[in-house]
Amino acid sequence: MRKFGLIGKKLGHSFSKRYFTAKFKQEGIADAAYELYELSDIAELPNLLAREPELVGLNVTVPYKEVVIPYLHELDSSAACIGAVNTIKLEGGRSKGYNTDFLGFRDTLRQFYPAGEGARALVLGTGGAAKAVWAALEELAIPYTSVSRNPTQNQLHYEAITSEVLQAYPLIINTTPLGMAPDTDRAPAIPYEALRPGHYLYDLVYNPEETLFLQKGRLAGARILNGLPMLHAQADAAWGIWANENCG
Structure with a gap:
């Protein structure tokens, strides 16, 4: 066996x-x-x-x-x-x-997000999953900025994510485990009130099917995708x- x-x-x-x-x-x-x-x-x-x-x-x-x-x-x-x-x-x-996270994210993002002119991503988290996301975004030629609780050069702290900053990034990707079962009442600390129908939210978490991060996006009219695909x-x-x- x-x-x-x-x-x-x-x-x-x-x-x-x-x-x-x-x-x-x-x-x-x-x-x-x-x-x-x-x-x-x-x-x-x-x-x-x-x-x-x-x-x-x-x-x-x-x-x-x-x-x-x-x-x-x-x-x-x-x-x-x-x-x-x-x-x-x-x-x-x-x-x-x-x-293989790199392949899985790249291929599903292609189907979810129309990466044309003005494409720009905000990546929440800087761990191992984020590294695969960075590589995929680079291959797809989508500029991105990462957000961390302990930012290094060219990264942002969560406290720096204002409504104005969020408006500059149509694609927001959660690579953190926040919201994963059983802690389903948690979500990354961003100004959700600034989300608009033009936003795309991709959460690598797949359990629950709709995290609090995605729920807030859906209620704002954004397009959402969880990590199951x-x-x-x-x-x-x-x-x-x-x-x-x-x-x-």
Whole structure:
């Protein structure tokens, strides 16, 4: 039995096991199983791999997409450029990190947001998921500014996001876990009263289906999209890596 799974700190919100279990059943893949592996610290990863020798593929979620890198033998070129990993291939005692978040976000954003003249994005958060978003925006030639509680050069603090600032960014992307189940009453601190029907709000969170961030956008007339299409797209890309390279 080949094992696949997801590592993260808290996984009660995750749909990954449900998605892959259904995929295996629908496609008649009888020799594969997908499990959730909560790790209180990324330092527990070597013990997990030793304990589960049947593991051939892992997904990685918050807060380990960046800190997992020192535990891997090798990085795919795109993951190395992005600086974050959400997919791991395990083969022959070696581990290789990939980033399929980049593909999942890029492809779903193309369908959601008409990136013509005047396209500009405000990216909320600066963690591992944000790094994949930055790379996709750069490939799509969409200028962006990132917002952080601890901003570095060329980034903004949340306190700097005024109504005037929000008007300058038609596309607003939440890459933080704020609003994720079970803490559904939270949302990034931006002036939601400044949202207009011309705004597009993309939340990488997919559970709940409509976060408080998206709800506020919908009530303002903005177009909204949650992270479920991205989850499916990045999961399919991860399966392509595992199946092609592990399954022959």
